[in-house]
Amino acid sequence: MGRMLDDSTPHATHGNGANQAGSFFISMKPPRSFREQLSLMESRGLAVENELSALRRLAESNYYRLRGYWLTFEENGRFTPGTTFDDIWETYQFDGELRDWVWRVISPIEIKARTLFAYHMAMECGAVAHEDNRYFKNTMAHAKSMESLTREKNRALRDGVPCVVHNIDKYGDLPIWAAVEIMSMGTVSQLYGNLDAAKSNVAKLVANGFGVKPFILRSWLRHLTYIRNICGHHSRLYNRVVTVRPNLLRADARYDGEKEFPTLLVLKRMYEKSWPAKWGCLTGQIVEVVRAHPSVSLKPMGFPEDWETVIRCEMPVEQR
Template sequence: MSTIDGNSTPHASPGNGVANQAGSFSSFKPSLTCNDQLSLMVSRGLRVNDRNEALKRLSELNYYRLRGYWLAFEKDDAFIEGTTFEDITDVYDLDSKFRRWVWAALEPIEIKARTTLAQHLSMTYGPLAHLNRGLFNNASMHAESINNVRREIEQARKNKVPCLLHNLEKYGELPIWAAVEIMSLGTVSKLYGNLSNTAVNKNETTVAKAIAEEFGLKPHALKSWLRHLTYVRNICGHHSRLYNRVMTNRPTLLKADKPYASNKQFPTLLVLMRIYQNSWPEKWNEMVNELDRIMSGHDAALRSMGFPDNWKQVLTSSRSNRSGKSNVRCSHAPA
């Protein structure tokens, strides 16, 4: 039976009584062992069918993390009658599976965003286009983005990443097609969103528009979607709760999808759907079927995340007119 305390509890320990900037630790409630945590939950009306298993889960999951999942089972600081510990962990496990599904769906989008930014800028403005402040609207935002890139370069240098060291030794700088590989999606999103309309390619199309066309979108939509997906990626990357979360960063939806707009999770799936239908249409139905398997039997959870009753039909009935194939030739120089 676990008696882990400290990191497994929702409150800071009084420790040695050292005060912090906000005041004394005495203002916090005392730490509780896992056993005491569970007893507290039981005293508030929670039913526990297997105490040993519940203690094991509490020893693995921070009480404070788990609390985010039982808020829907609470009323007036007590659990709704009949709520079990297993009800809470079932929702936790559902969120974990859903989050991993979203994370996997984001991977090719992130890689494509890096690739298309590098291709279109380098083809028109050369290997160091990302360093050219004249191609971007806001100089301070551009400087911040490049500072982030510099920090990532230094970290990669310390880690002795071979391709990075090769380029730095040979050229003194990273060409954009190498730089994007150490950029975060947030940096890629900010660079794209900051592109100036004066950055025009040889076909007299703005670089921002040319990149957006790779996704079957207009620039304002891609800018919004990359910003939103960066937000979602950070949630997934930190293993934070995605289930029933109020999404503070909401994407601009296409007109056909606006009836499903909300501050919950379903709009994110609409964004993923539109990108996949343009880029990898053959993969999308399989992914929706996998999501259906994950969500099967969780109707209440689906509603709490903004899913309509016919969500599977919504995610599979619309089709893109694009083939999803790109006509952009890779311009990257060999290492």
């Protein structure tokens, strides 16, 4: 008889399991200690000037988390000559400060969007009109939004959130001005984007509050929800391919792309209309973050050479 199949034909075990499609996985690679992780990086050309510091940072931040930050220092599976662990850590630190800044800047926009959506929805259509799918274009999308709201409402009831408990006990339901306080930014963005302009003026009225047309605001809220979630989950923003891209105003169209700089332009335009006096201070803060990390390249984020001038300059907010 011929010899039995060897390990080139894996079996459906814990080490070599079959997936539902019938194909096979290779064995999971064994875990590596922090010391082994650092040795692997060194074997690929990374210079480590302070081993104890590098090991401590690996223990604080996770090898795979840092992995995304050395993409710009890598070529053909090896670090470019001269790359140090400190170069990677500096990029990591920069990204954390950038995310903190973006999170803080988005916060007032989110609150204003909630406020205007609730106000105009209530005044135009009624206290619980957000539950009525007649005001929305896609009934299936609306149903999903309501499922999300129900989950948040049930969580709020379990947590004893006063405004939720009060309204449910007194009225058996949440009026829109209370509901927006427990909606995620994603749910608000989805409901706004799904509004039927033929059934109400809500979309236009909310957009007017931001000084743009509804299709621009829909795009911006969707984009900022995506960016906010990246920041909220402490995910990497630096050198990321932005899959939910915003529609830029014509004045900014030359900076369009799949990187992070368009986000700054969206934030700038929204602040120019709503809080123009604050934008100068916020611009100064992000400039300070960049200057505190001079070794970190901004090119992987799509920043032009004159990015400071671009985000500072006072250009009329165009509405297409």
